[in-house]
Amino acid sequence: MIVSAMLAFMGVSGFAGKRNISxxxxxxxxxxxxxxxxxxxxxxxxxxxxxxxxxxxxxxxxxxxxxxxxxxxxxxxxxxxxxxxxxxxxxxxxxxxxxxxxxxxxxxxxxxxxxxxxxxxxxPKPERPSGITDHSRNLKKKGEITSDKKGYEGDIISIREYRSGDPLKYIHWKASAKTGKLKTKELGDSINRPVIVDIDRIEGDIERKVSCATYLVLDLYKRSIPFGLKIENRIYRPEFSYKHKIKILRELAVYGKN
CATH class of the missing domain: 2.60.40.10 (Immunoglobulins)
Incomplete structure:
Protein backbone atom coordinates (compact mmCIF):
# COMPACT_ATOMS: atom_id res chain seq x y z
CA MET A 1 0.00 0.00 0.00
CA ILE A 2 2.72 2.47 0.96
CA VAL A 3 4.69 1.68 -2.20
CA SER A 4 1.57 2.04 -4.32
CA ALA A 5 0.73 5.34 -2.69
CA MET A 6 4.24 6.66 -3.26
CA LEU A 7 4.18 5.60 -6.91
CA ALA A 8 0.82 7.27 -7.36
CA PHE A 9 2.13 10.36 -5.61
CA MET A 10 5.16 10.48 -7.90
CA GLY A 11 2.97 9.94 -10.95
CA VAL A 12 0.70 12.84 -10.06
CA SER A 13 3.71 14.99 -9.29
CA GLY A 14 5.36 14.17 -12.60
CA PHE A 15 2.21 14.81 -14.64
CA ALA A 16 1.43 18.09 -12.91
CA GLY A 17 5.05 19.22 -13.12
CA LYS A 18 5.31 18.58 -16.85
CA ARG A 19 2.02 20.32 -17.55
CA ASN A 20 3.16 23.27 -15.47
CA ILE A 21 6.15 24.03 -17.75
CA SER A 22 4.43 23.16 -21.04
CA PRO A 124 32.69 48.82 -27.58
CA LYS A 125 33.27 50.43 -24.21
CA PRO A 126 33.68 54.18 -24.84
CA GLU A 127 37.14 55.46 -23.92
CA ARG A 128 38.21 59.09 -24.13
CA PRO A 129 41.17 59.53 -26.53
CA SER A 130 44.29 60.82 -24.83
CA GLY A 131 45.17 64.44 -25.50
CA ILE A 132 41.58 65.63 -26.02
CA THR A 133 40.41 68.04 -23.35
CA ASP A 134 37.75 69.92 -25.33
CA HIS A 135 36.51 68.14 -28.41
CA SER A 136 34.77 71.22 -29.81
CA ARG A 137 37.98 73.26 -29.67
CA ASN A 138 39.81 70.44 -31.37
CA LEU A 139 37.32 70.51 -34.23
CA LYS A 140 37.43 74.27 -34.65
CA LYS A 141 41.11 74.08 -35.47
CA LYS A 142 40.03 72.39 -38.68
CA GLY A 143 37.96 75.40 -39.71
CA GLU A 144 34.50 76.68 -38.99
CA ILE A 145 31.75 77.66 -41.39
CA THR A 146 28.60 79.67 -40.81
CA SER A 147 25.37 79.02 -42.66
CA ASP A 148 21.65 79.72 -42.55
CA LYS A 149 21.01 76.14 -41.48
CA LYS A 150 18.56 75.96 -38.61
CA GLY A 151 20.25 75.46 -35.28
CA TYR A 152 20.90 77.06 -31.91
CA GLU A 153 23.78 79.45 -32.56
CA GLY A 154 24.20 82.89 -34.15
CA ASP A 155 21.52 85.43 -35.10
CA ILE A 156 17.76 84.88 -35.13
CA ILE A 157 16.59 83.92 -38.63
CA SER A 158 12.95 83.04 -37.80
CA ILE A 159 10.43 82.17 -35.09
CA ARG A 160 8.47 78.94 -35.22
CA GLU A 161 6.06 76.85 -33.14
CA TYR A 162 7.62 75.18 -30.10
CA ARG A 163 8.46 71.51 -30.53
CA SER A 164 9.00 69.03 -27.73
CA GLY A 165 12.68 68.90 -26.83
CA ASP A 166 13.50 72.51 -27.73
CA PRO A 167 15.81 74.02 -25.07
CA LEU A 168 13.97 76.45 -22.79
CA LYS A 169 16.61 79.13 -23.28
CA TYR A 170 15.65 79.37 -26.97
CA ILE A 171 11.95 80.02 -26.33
CA HIS A 172 10.93 83.49 -27.56
CA TRP A 173 8.91 84.59 -24.53
CA LYS A 174 7.72 87.87 -26.03
CA ALA A 175 6.28 86.19 -29.11
CA SER A 176 4.84 83.43 -26.93
CA ALA A 177 3.05 85.99 -24.75
CA LYS A 178 1.55 87.73 -27.77
CA THR A 179 0.20 84.58 -29.41
CA GLY A 180 -0.62 82.55 -26.32
CA LYS A 181 1.44 79.67 -27.69
CA LEU A 182 5.07 78.76 -27.09
CA LYS A 183 7.39 79.99 -29.82
CA THR A 184 11.01 78.98 -30.44
CA LYS A 185 13.77 81.11 -31.91
CA GLU A 186 15.54 79.61 -34.92
CA LEU A 187 19.10 80.79 -35.11
CA GLY A 188 21.76 80.74 -37.77
CA ASP A 189 23.83 77.65 -37.12
CA SER A 190 27.50 78.18 -36.51
CA ILE A 191 28.67 74.69 -37.36
CA ASN A 192 31.87 72.75 -37.57
CA ARG A 193 32.57 70.92 -40.76
CA PRO A 194 31.36 67.29 -40.79
CA VAL A 195 33.88 64.98 -39.16
CA ILE A 196 35.09 61.57 -40.32
CA VAL A 197 36.56 59.44 -37.55
CA ASP A 198 39.59 57.66 -39.02
CA ILE A 199 40.22 54.58 -36.92
CA ASP A 200 43.71 54.11 -38.38
CA ARG A 201 44.82 57.45 -36.94
CA ILE A 202 43.90 56.46 -33.39
CA GLU A 203 46.84 55.13 -31.40
CA GLY A 204 46.77 51.80 -29.60
CA ASP A 205 45.72 48.23 -30.23
CA ILE A 206 42.46 47.33 -31.95
CA GLU A 207 40.39 47.41 -28.74
CA ARG A 208 41.74 50.84 -27.85
CA LYS A 209 41.02 52.08 -31.39
CA VAL A 210 37.38 50.96 -31.44
CA SER A 211 36.79 52.22 -27.88
CA CYS A 212 38.14 55.68 -28.72
CA ALA A 213 36.22 55.74 -32.00
CA THR A 214 33.04 54.88 -30.08
CA TYR A 215 33.69 57.76 -27.66
CA LEU A 216 34.17 60.19 -30.56
CA VAL A 217 31.00 59.03 -32.34
CA LEU A 218 28.92 59.45 -29.17
CA ASP A 219 30.49 62.86 -28.49
CA LEU A 220 29.83 64.09 -32.03
CA TYR A 221 26.24 62.83 -31.89
CA LYS A 222 25.71 64.59 -28.57
CA ARG A 223 26.98 67.84 -30.14
CA SER A 224 24.73 67.44 -33.22
CA ILE A 225 27.76 67.37 -35.54
CA PRO A 226 27.50 65.20 -38.69
CA PHE A 227 29.95 62.33 -38.40
CA GLY A 228 31.30 59.51 -40.52
CA LEU A 229 33.79 56.68 -40.17
CA LYS A 230 36.84 55.53 -42.11
CA ILE A 231 37.66 51.95 -41.26
CA GLU A 232 40.19 50.08 -43.38
CA ASN A 233 39.21 50.92 -46.97
CA ARG A 234 35.56 51.64 -46.20
CA ILE A 235 34.16 55.11 -45.64
CA TYR A 236 30.80 55.94 -44.08
CA ARG A 237 29.91 59.43 -45.26
CA PRO A 238 29.05 61.97 -42.56
CA GLU A 239 25.43 62.13 -41.51
CA PHE A 240 23.58 63.11 -38.38
CA SER A 241 20.87 60.69 -37.28
CA TYR A 242 20.26 58.06 -34.64
CA LYS A 243 20.06 55.38 -37.34
CA HIS A 244 23.49 56.43 -38.66
CA LYS A 245 24.95 56.33 -35.15
CA ILE A 246 23.74 52.77 -34.56
CA LYS A 247 25.02 51.69 -37.99
CA ILE A 248 28.53 52.94 -37.17
CA LEU A 249 28.48 51.51 -33.64
CA ARG A 250 27.54 48.11 -35.05
CA GLU A 251 30.49 48.30 -37.44
CA LEU A 252 32.80 49.08 -34.53
CA ALA A 253 31.27 46.26 -32.46
CA VAL A 254 32.31 43.59 -34.98
CA TYR A 255 35.49 45.17 -36.37
CA GLY A 256 38.32 42.62 -36.33
CA LYS A 257 36.07 39.86 -34.93
CA ASN A 258 35.80 37.81 -38.12
Missing part, protein backbone atom coordinates in the same frame (compact mmCIF):
# COMPACT_ATOMS: atom_id res chain seq x y z
CA UNK A 23 3.11 25.63 -23.66
CA UNK A 24 5.33 28.51 -22.55
CA UNK A 25 6.86 31.11 -24.86
CA UNK A 26 9.49 33.75 -24.17
CA UNK A 27 10.23 37.15 -25.72
CA UNK A 28 13.47 39.02 -25.06
CA UNK A 29 13.91 42.70 -25.90
CA UNK A 30 17.00 44.90 -25.49
CA UNK A 31 15.78 48.13 -23.90
CA UNK A 32 18.84 50.31 -24.39
CA UNK A 33 22.21 50.51 -26.08
CA UNK A 34 24.57 48.06 -24.40
CA UNK A 35 28.28 48.83 -24.18
CA UNK A 36 30.94 46.35 -23.11
CA UNK A 37 31.63 46.34 -19.35
CA UNK A 38 28.60 48.58 -18.81
CA UNK A 39 25.21 47.59 -17.48
CA UNK A 40 22.29 47.10 -19.84
CA UNK A 41 18.70 45.92 -19.42
CA UNK A 42 16.79 43.10 -21.09
CA UNK A 43 13.01 42.94 -21.00
CA UNK A 44 11.80 39.37 -20.47
CA UNK A 45 8.20 38.53 -21.29
CA UNK A 46 6.98 35.02 -20.42
CA UNK A 47 3.73 33.89 -22.04
CA UNK A 48 1.53 31.03 -20.87
CA UNK A 49 -0.28 29.64 -23.91
CA UNK A 50 -2.27 27.04 -21.98
CA UNK A 51 -5.97 27.54 -22.45
CA UNK A 52 -7.15 26.74 -18.94
CA UNK A 53 -4.21 26.02 -16.62
CA UNK A 54 -1.96 28.61 -14.98
CA UNK A 55 1.75 28.02 -14.34
CA UNK A 56 3.31 28.29 -10.89
CA UNK A 57 6.75 28.74 -9.30
CA UNK A 58 8.83 29.19 -12.45
CA UNK A 59 12.39 30.38 -12.87
CA UNK A 60 13.87 31.71 -16.11
CA UNK A 61 17.60 31.02 -16.31
CA UNK A 62 19.62 33.37 -18.51
CA UNK A 63 23.29 34.43 -18.49
CA UNK A 64 23.83 32.66 -15.18
CA UNK A 65 21.01 34.59 -13.51
CA UNK A 66 17.54 33.48 -12.45
CA UNK A 67 14.26 35.37 -12.71
CA UNK A 68 11.61 34.10 -10.29
CA UNK A 69 8.09 33.94 -11.71
CA UNK A 70 5.54 33.11 -8.99
CA UNK A 71 2.47 32.77 -11.21
CA UNK A 72 1.30 33.18 -14.82
CA UNK A 73 -2.40 32.82 -15.48
CA UNK A 74 -3.72 30.89 -18.48
CA UNK A 75 -3.29 32.93 -21.68
CA UNK A 76 -1.48 35.48 -19.53
CA UNK A 77 1.95 37.12 -19.46
CA UNK A 78 4.61 37.93 -16.89
CA UNK A 79 7.15 40.69 -17.54
CA UNK A 80 10.47 41.11 -15.78
CA UNK A 81 13.65 43.12 -16.32
CA UNK A 82 17.13 41.65 -16.16
CA UNK A 83 20.28 43.72 -15.68
CA UNK A 84 23.14 42.33 -17.75
CA UNK A 85 26.77 43.17 -18.43
CA UNK A 86 29.11 41.74 -21.05
CA UNK A 87 32.91 41.75 -20.96
CA UNK A 88 33.45 42.05 -24.72
CA UNK A 89 31.96 43.82 -27.71
CA UNK A 90 30.35 41.85 -30.53
CA UNK A 91 27.14 40.13 -31.58
CA UNK A 92 25.40 38.08 -28.89
CA UNK A 93 22.77 35.46 -29.64
CA UNK A 94 20.27 33.83 -27.32
CA UNK A 95 19.01 30.72 -29.06
CA UNK A 96 17.37 28.84 -26.20
CA UNK A 97 16.35 29.72 -22.66
CA UNK A 98 15.70 27.26 -19.83
CA UNK A 99 12.54 27.53 -17.77
CA UNK A 100 12.47 25.43 -14.61
CA UNK A 101 10.03 24.70 -11.79
CA UNK A 102 9.80 22.70 -8.57
CA UNK A 103 5.98 22.62 -8.79
CA UNK A 104 3.96 20.95 -7.35
CA UNK A 105 5.64 19.51 -4.26
CA UNK A 106 9.17 20.98 -4.34
CA UNK A 107 10.68 17.50 -4.56
CA UNK A 108 11.93 17.54 -8.14
CA UNK A 109 13.18 20.30 -10.41
CA UNK A 110 11.88 20.03 -13.96
CA UNK A 111 13.14 22.14 -16.85
CA UNK A 112 12.23 22.83 -20.43
CA UNK A 113 14.05 24.84 -23.09
CA UNK A 114 12.27 27.54 -25.07
CA UNK A 115 13.51 28.81 -28.42
CA UNK A 116 14.36 32.51 -28.44
CA UNK A 117 16.48 33.38 -31.50
CA UNK A 118 17.32 36.80 -30.05
CA UNK A 119 20.31 38.67 -31.48
CA UNK A 120 21.75 41.98 -30.31
CA UNK A 121 24.95 44.02 -30.45
CA UNK A 122 27.21 44.92 -27.56
CA UNK A 123 29.08 48.06 -28.57
Missing amino acids: SLDLEIQVLNEIYAKNEGVLKIKLKNNKRFLPSFILSVELFGKKIFVPFVESKGEFTAYLKVSFPDRGVYRIERVYICSVFPFNFFKRCTSVRSNTEFYVF
